[in-house]
Amino acid sequence: MIYIDVLVEYDVLKLNRPFTYACRQPVEPGCRVRVLFRNREVIGYVTAVHEQTHLQKVSEVLEVVDPKPLLNEELSELSEWMSHTYVCPRISCLKTMLPPALKPEKTHSKVIMEDWAELGDPVELTEKQRAYRDAFEYPLPAREFRRQSAGLARTLIKKGAVRLFKKEKESKPVMPVGTDTNFTLTEEQKAAVQTIAEGSDSLYLLHGVTGSGKTEVFLQLAQKTLDAGRQVLFLVPEIGLTPLMIERVTARFGANIAIYHSRLTAQEKYRQYRAVQEGKTAIVVGTRSAVFMPFSKLGLILMDEEHDGSYKQDNLPRYQTRDIVRWRAAYHTCKAVFASATPALESYSRALNQTYHLVELKHRIYQNLPEIRLLDMRREPRQDALAKTLIDAIRQRLADHEQTILLLNRRGYLPIVRCAECGTVLTCPDCGIALTYHKREDVLKCHSCGRIFAFDHICPTCGSTHFFQASLGTEKLEEQVRQLFPTASILRMDADSTRKKHAHEKILSEFQAHGDILLGTQMVAKGLDFERVTLVGILQADASLARMDYRSAETAYEMLEQAAGRSGRGTRAGIVMIQTFDPDHYVMQAVVKHDYQQFFRKEMKYRRLGVYPPFVFLCSVLFSAGNAQKALQAASDAKAFCAGFDVIGPTEISMRQRRPRFRIVIKSSSKQKLVKMVQELADRHQRLFSTVSISINMDPYMLEE
Ligand code: ADP
Ligand code: ZN
Ligand code: ZN
Numbered sequence: 001m002i003y004i005d006v007l008v009e010y011d012v013l014k015l016n017r018p019f020t021y022a023c024r025q026p027v028e029p030g031c032r033v034r035v036l037f038r039n040r041e042v043i044g045y046v047t048a049v050h051e052q053t054h055l056q057k058v059s060e061v062l063e064v065v066d067p068k069p070l071l072n073e074e075l076s077e078l079s080e081w082m083s084h085t086y087v088c089p090r091i092s093c094l095k096t097m098l099p100p101a102l103k104p105e106k107t108h109s110k111v112i113m114e115d116w117a118e119l120g121d122p123v124e125l126t127e128k129q130r131a132y133r134d135a136f137e138y139p140l141p142a143r144e145f146r147r148q149s150a151g152l153a154r155t156l157i158k159k160g161a162v163r164l165f166k167k168e169k170e171s172k173p174v175m176p177v178g179t180d181t182n183f184t185l186t187e188e189q190k191a192a193v194q195t196i197a198e199g200s201d202s203l204y205l206l207h208g209v210t211g212s213g214k215t216e217v218f219l220q221l222a223q224k225t226l227d228a229g230r231q232v233l234f235l236v237p238e239i240g241l242t243p244l245m246i247e248r249v250t251a252r253f254g255a256n257i258a259i260y261h262s263r264l265t266a267q268e269k270y271r272q273y274r275a276v277q278e279g280k281t282a283i284v285v286g287t288r289s290a291v292f293m294p295f296s297k298l299g300l301i302l303m304d305e306e307h308d309g310s311y312k313q314d315n316l317p318r319y320q321t322r323d324i325v326r327w328r329a330a331y332h333t334c335k336a337v338f339a340s341a342t343p344a345l346e347s348y349s350r351a352l353n354q355t356y357h358l359v360e361l362k363h364r365i366y367q368n369l370p371e372i373r374l375l376d377m378r379r380e381p382r383q384d385a386l387a388k389t390l391i392d393a394i395r396q397r398l399a400d401h402e403q404t405i406l407l408l409n410r411r412g413y414l415p416i417v418r419c420a421e422c423g424t425v426l427t428c429p430d431c432g433i434a435l436t437y438h439k440r441e442d443v444l445k446c447h448s449c450g451r452i453f454a455f456d457h458i459c460p461t462c463g464s465t466h467f468f469q470a471s472l473g474t475e476k477l478e479e480q481v482r483q484l485f486p487t488a489s490i491l492r493m494d495a496d497s498t499r500k501k502h503a504h505e506k507i508l509s510e511f512q513a514h515g516d517i518l519l520g521t522q523m524v525a526k527g528l529d530f531e532r533v534t535l536v537g538i539l540q541a542d543a544s545l546a547r548m549d550y551r552s553a554e555t556a557y558e559m560l561e562q563a564a565g566r567s568g569r570g571t572r573a574g575i576v577m578i579q580t581f582d583p584d585h586y587v588m589q590a591v592v593k594h595d596y597q598q599f600f601r602k603e604m605k606y607r608r609l610g611v612y613p614p615f616v617f618l619c620s621v622l623f624s625a626g627n628a629q630k631a632l633q634a635a636s637d638a639k640a641f642c643a644g645f646d647v648i649g650p651t652e653i654s655m656r657q658r659r660p661r662f663r664i665v666i667k668s669s670s671k672q673k674l675v676k677m678v679q680e681l682a683d684r685h686q687r688l689f690s691t692v693s694i695s696i697n698m699d700p701y702m703l704e705e
Pocket of ligand 3: 419420421422423424459460461462463464
């Protein structure tokens with residue numbers, strides 16, 4: 001008999017506390033076991049094996065699930081590092097790292113991909129055996145087939161009445177096969193490839209304006225890596241939005257490429273995972289979760305649109321993909337390239353202090369960057385949501401057989417209150433942050449300090465009683481555009497219209513084939529490359545300018561510059577029209593000139609003044625409980641405990657599941673000190689406030705949720 005420590009998922013509070021079980025057969029750390037935990041069967045994860053135990057009563061493992069550890073040494077180490085750095089349960093890291101088929105689970109009824117049972121040959125069976133065989137619908141996971149009676153199941157398999165197989169056969173995911181274009185690189189591209197391929201540094205920031213040909217640089221670097229017999233990881237924010245890029249990558253590298261993203265079925269994920277593990281896949285293109293693929297000979301990591309918010313996972317273990325990229329690049333001593341036209345401030349700062357080697361692509365391949373025109377909505381005549389100037393421009397595009405993209409910004413959409421006459425946004429007198437309107441109570445609230453203000457519906461600047469309602473949705477916009485242009489071919493892309501698998505691809509290929517106008521949420525801002533698009537119109541551009549969050553201006557700049565980047569990418573010149581109430585805002589002024597550096601310098605001043613990243617590291621800690629008093633007490637105690645640290649709050653934030661929530665934000669210029677503090681805080685919290693739930697978010701992407 002051996003004794004094993006098993007991690008099970010049960011309560012995020014008790015970080016990494018394993019439970020001891022007895023086991024009759026040999027098992028290694030890193031394997032899953034089926035155990036009884038609080039009277040429920042769960043799948044746990046073995047962390048250690050002992051000869052003895054000092055415990056009196058130890059229950060026995062029900063089943064050893066894996067003959068060999070699931071994770072190799074690297075990923076096992078990585079999961080420990082994550083658990084430490086993000087102050088989160090290691091089991092949450094394992095769950096994130098492994099494909100669904102291999103996860104440790106709260107229940108064990110999940111499909112395990114290894115063995116499947118299917119109906120076999122007709123053979124003589126006793127009545128009991130027949131009844132057992134006929135009780136199931138085939139094929140089904142072997143585990144389920146065995147559950148009722150392992151003995152009967154064994155006999156049926158032995159007789160051949162039921163067969164076992166590995167369920168890996170399935171249809172291939174539809175993959176567009178494009179034609180490859182082997183460009184002659186421009187001088188700039190050539191220099192970029194050379195710097196990165198031959199440089200002695202390991203981390204690079206590729207800052208290239210939109211349309212500067214970053215993809216081709218990636219492909220050439222990938223080729224060199226494959227030639228050297230090593231694997232490539234190519235991270236993108238969203239697969240569905242970049243079908244053309246995927247086409248180009250598949251056209252170039254064909255068979256040994258895997259596309260890995262959240263919309264794959266559990267089986268597809270499992271198969272891809274295994275192929276990488278077995279070294280059959282040389283290049284993986286994928287979203288966030290692909291960063292955990294079990295590469296053995298990783299030679300290059302490419303991270304496109306590295307600024308994108310989707311690289312930060314919101315739920316446990318709340319990791320930032322860029323951190324994982326750096327960790328793995330160091331482990332494999334390989335190169336990592338972070339690329340963007342609008343790098344995250346954290347990344348650009350790292351480039352300026354030479355943590356990253358900065359490589360720039362300053363020119364577009366074909367045209368100059370598009371002209372940007374700010375339409376001042378305080379003066380512009382308009383029809384419904386669109387300025388007349390924009391309507392005329394769309395009409396011109398229709399006449400010239402060119403295409404238009406209309407972006408309705410809903411990100412950061414919060415019911416802020418803006419005067420329709422003078423454009424004033426009502427802000428908190430203490431925090432300078434836009435107030436949000438709560439319709440039911442008819443009050444204004446500050447999400448930073450929590451103060452509540454009565455709303456008299458009179459503009460403090462001009463006395464107008466007419467307030468702008470930022471409540472336009474994409475469907476409504478579609479309606480208006482259809483009325484304006486009844487004969488145009490109009491496509492809409494937003495969360496609703498893309499719910500189905502491959503919906504993105506379908507909309508985009510229709511747009512490519514015969515579309516005139518593509519309208520949608522910020523989805524249409526990202527990555528698209530259509531050469532006939534010569535007009536981009538951006539509505540409600542101010543929605544995210546209002547300083548709701550320390551990163552508001554950054555995401556606003558990114559969104560505007562990225563959206564602008566869709567215009568005039570081919571041989572025809574493009575233009576961008578931005579409808580704004582605030583044309584003098586420094587974000588607008590930088591966007592007009594496509595001047596990232598100007599934006600960066602301005603924004604860094606605000607960050608320094610406000611003491612925000614990249615000048616400090618943040619950790620946001622939420623406390624929630626059935627009653628507000630208790631949650632607040634825990635939050636206040638935590639703040640007091642963090643003596644010597646700059647702490648914001650406790651701030652009451654919106655309830656979730658009817659539970660009041662309070663947040664504190666801890667700041668520190670040392671990441672190490674911050675992590676240590678938060679770990680101590682978490683320990684203390686478990687001891688003193690076990691009825692208050694705590695949620696820790698290291699390096700929160702945004703403070704507001
Ligand atoms: P980015 O990712 O920097 O926005 P892309 O990689 O999508 O830009 O390239 C922009 C366009 O230029 C694409 O249509 C691409 O096919 C084309 N392109 C890239 N490199 C070259 C080149 N060397 N010669 C000609 N066309 C190129
Ligand atoms: Zn305030
Ligand atoms: Zn006003």
